[in-house]
Amino acid sequence: MASDLRYSEEPVRPPGPRQLLVQVLYLSVDPGLRGWLNPARTYIAPVEVGDVMRAIGVGKVVEANGHNRFSPGDYVMGMLGTQEVCTTDGEDLVRVDPALAPLPTYLGTLGLPGLTAYVAVSDLGRPAQGETFVVSAGAGAVGSVAGQLARLRDCRVVGIVGGYEKCRYVTEELRFDAAIDYKSEEVSRGLRRECPDGVNVYLDNVGGEILDAVLERLARGARVVISGAVSQYNVTGPWRGPSNYMSLLVNRASMVGFVVWDHLDRYESFVAEMAALIRNGSVRSREQIVDGLAELPNAVATLFAGDNLGKLVLRIAGDE
């Protein structure tokens, strides 16, 4: 991806009336960064050659020009782009509170990954007490929160992760019931061992073989929630569809997709609830901070190799 990006210096675009000038402080390193470069329109238009690369970030409002929601000094989260300063009408930005949690947390557990996990568990998957909840990329920004939320609902929580260190992280630090290391064993085999009664709810971020393995192991009435397909973002040509989709029929199961941006109206109540869970120790959060905009391509490569532990965040500037 490094060769697809070009760093350039340009004058700051002055904000018009009711536009904001935001100093970018942290940027989220997301699988979406790769997906947004694909030319097909998905839930959002692709980034065009010459555009500023899209990215979610946290920043501080420097100028507000009579904006109806934000004033200078406010902290905001949203699509700020991979740049040091962002000029925006602020429509999709939400306010964040640095007194409640460190700013990078608003790109992970208290940010869109956390909201994704929250919607997937509370609204769509709704795992009940005693049910088995499985999440792929279980140590990732979405999976780590989803697993912990399912644990709070007294589910059996199984994370599919890559590598011993992540197995240890999700079972010991995040208190999942079990982990399956897809790098060291067949996922099907791990699922047979760890999900003896089948899978009631599955949150999938990865697609591909792992999705097929879980479909094969669904319990009656299972709910599969699709929030991404990281394994396919670098595929050119047709994607690999789930061969075992007829398991939906056999098991009277459902598969549902969603996009977190549709749920921004719940952000405020989500943050209040999640911040309380972090404060009382029910949910643990971890970020891995990398310094400087120039590190973006390397950070994306790290993410796709699965070499990070915790939410990958790029620090663009210190907060004075």
Place this chain on the structure above:
Amino acid sequence: MASDLRYSEEPVRPPGPRQLLVQVLYLSVDPGLRGWLNPARTYIAPVEVGDVMRAIGVGKVVEANGHNRFSPGDYVMGMLGTQEVCTTDGEDLVRVDPALAPLPTYLGTLGLPGLTAYVAVSDLGRPAQGETFVVSAGAGAVGSVAGQLARLRDCRVVGIVGGYEKCRYVTEELRFDAAIDYKSEEVSRGLRRECPDGVNVYLDNVGGEILDAVLERLARGARVVISGAVSQYNVTGPWRGPSNYMSLLVNRASMVGFVVWDHLDRYESFVAEMAALIRNGSVRSREQIVDGLAELPNAVATLFAGDNLGKLVLRIAGDE
């Protein structure tokens, strides 16, 4: 399939206490007949070599031996098997009324295909007024009923069918709004033309390429209902999964599978409602009758070639 079946004459197994002896009158020629021969367990155990081939039929109770639900002379529908006389405990049989409709209709519009369509439309797909409802195998036993039920909900109804004759049948006789002939054009192209606002509800019986084409054309919030995958029943090796399943995410859509046997408790109220719709001309029904058990393999081949028009039924015996 002919070479997989052997015709043999065996003495009738005498019914035990509270068992029924049923004379088989009509048998349903189903895609399931092929699926049930595959060795993998799906929603029902596969038919083993040496077993009587499974089939749904309508018959007349000859002996009842103190059965708690049925008496001699009753007409019944259920898994009677490809045989002239069936000995059964009658657990999964339902009563049918020859005064309400001709017996073969109980294998089509008033039978499990009709109930499948009814559950798919009323419970799972729930197309609303003005929405676009698409059904594959639109001239088939399930599709023809589903399309007519969607039409009664004031939907735009589009049937995907094979051949000009079926296009004519669904648009003129069944009053669908449009038909797409997958034998004469790309389904994607037909969908673009006939579903300008996208597909809100899709009932899929066929899987494969057609499912992928419809997924590509989903409207926001679409519901995909899976009741079969006829295109894959003869595939050896892994099935073709829907490459475009991420359209579920992009369009905040869902895909749900179901098995009609779970809904037998609604059979009685379904029959009352559907028989009334047939009587007042709102729903039209057609059966194609073939004579004799020996015709079963040919009839299944006709079905998979898509050469039948209307529900294919095998007549085993006349009703005195």
